[in-house]
Amino acid sequence: MTENLELYDVTILGGGPAGMYTAFYSGIRELKTKVIDAQYQLGGTLLYYLDKMVWDVGGIPPITGKQLTEHLIQQVNTFEPTIVLGQEIDDLERRDDGTFVLTSTAGDRHWTRTIIMAIGFGGLRKSVKIEIDGAERYENTNLYYSVHNLEDFRGKRVLISGGGDSAVDWANELEPIAASVTLVHRRDQFKGLERSVSNMKASSVSIRTPYRVEGFHSEDGVSIQQVNICHAESGESEQLHVDAVIVCHGVTYEYGRIREWGLGIGKWNLDVTDKMETAIPGIFAVGDFVHYGSKVMLIAGAFNDAVLALNSAKLYIEPNAEKMARISSENTRFNELNRQLGVVDDDE
Structure with missing residues (x-):
């Protein structure tokens, strides 16, 4: 049934800060990218704290959750990934060729070479x-x-x-x-x-x-x-x-049928390697969803998870690829975008 589906290199489940930065970095690494989120707008947990001040993102002065969300959305659209909202993914199928087909609760199907899970503490969040x-x-x-x-x-x-x-x-x-x-x-x-x-x-x-x-x-x-x-x-x-x-008595989270995928999800999160690898080859995970020895439970930590997971996905798809992207001042994609903005590097 996948003959009519479009194959993506990377499909990211979750449109919060971790998911959006993963998609941005995926664009830097020139991978065909899709983001799927169960909510009808990007932002993830930040949507619950739109007026709250965020102080701990490096290089950014105190900013509201709303403003940070807007900046992240602008950034994620830099490389124009496909963004699908309002779809809760609950079924996973691995094909003989190693690719995956994801199916939503409504029956929508998505075909991908790799998956990066950025689902926080679950797609279903309810206040206590x-x-x-x-x-x-x-x-x-x-x-x-x-x-x-x-x-x-x-x-x-x-x-x-x-x-x-x-x-x-x-x-x-x-x-x-x-x-x-x-x-x-x-x-x-x-x-x-x-x-x-x-x-x-x-x-x-x-x-x-x-x-x-x-x-x-x-x-x-x-x-x-x-x-x-x-x-x-x-x-x-x-x-x-x-x-x-x-x-403010807390929230409850549910992972639904994702628990049946064989990832080994614990009560609150998933253990991954230092390369953000899960128990299933080709599936990686980032952000609040994951746990590993030096995990940092900050937005800054989620951004670092994103880079590690995407680099792992890139090498999974292309084993001979560079281990990581170059810094922005040396990246050809950004040089092209700089020219579109009318900015020309003096060294060019």
């Missing part, structure tokens, strides 16, 4: 809902599980439930613009980055620990006006007046 009866009725008004626009909270009394990175980061982001920010956490210790926690404690954020959110109260049945919190040790409770509630 707060366990309060009837809470779902407020999800269309002032109960949030993610923040897409900081301006929605300007001048409001905001309560955040949670103690991880997301809870701490949103407390810091909202503190300058909200009327007040209260963070409620069932433990005295936080799981956020140390500097972020220190910044929060030094700010006007009201930190209530060890407390848990126990109930919501509404006068109109549509939105939350008061939140009941309970001390985790004494059981003492009190009510806080609020305009918005943000729940």
Whole structure:
């Protein structure tokens, strides 16, 4: 059935930072590239943090998740890869000639020589809902599980439930613009980055620990006006007046039928070699999806994974190829693009 399919050198599953940079680097290495993502827009996890400031990408000053996503999309389009959105891949077939056919849940098929998996913690991401009866009725008004626009909270009394990175980061982001920010956490210790926690404690954020959110109260049945919190040790409770509630209790991820491919996926991620190789020859993996001895869980680390995986894919396809691409100032493809931009190297 593959006779009517177009064969690609590299097919990348996932359109987050790791997947997009892999596709960009694949263009540098002159490989025919396709990106497939289950979401309907590129960005991956960054789409959940569009207003969050990102500080730790080398050479880039503090930038919002939205801006970083826009830059990555512009970069990935440099070599015009084929981009397919809204398709969840669940089936893998290896043909006799060593190529792969990937099939989506809707039946769409994709033919490729190699696969690079950049699926994070799974294609299906769901926020962990707060366990309060009837809470779902407020999800269309002032109960949030993610923040897409900081301006929605300007001048409001905001309560955040949670103690991880997301809870701490949103407390810091909202503190300058909200009327007040209260963070409620069932433990005295936080799981956020140390500097972020220190910044929060030094700010006007009201930190209530060890407390848990126990109930919501509404006068109109549509939105939350008061939140009941309970001390985790004494059981003492009190009510806080609020305009918005943000729940940051984590997310759940699912890999679906990808677990059946024989990759050996663990509970959260996949062990790979230092060349980003998986247990299946021709399939490589990058980003949050993978684990290896010196793995760096930062966007910068995902970019490094991308380069390693793509170089491995290149050598898998062309064993006599160069082990890596030249630096941009020596790369003929970039010289061509520079001329299109009207920039000419003095050495030319």
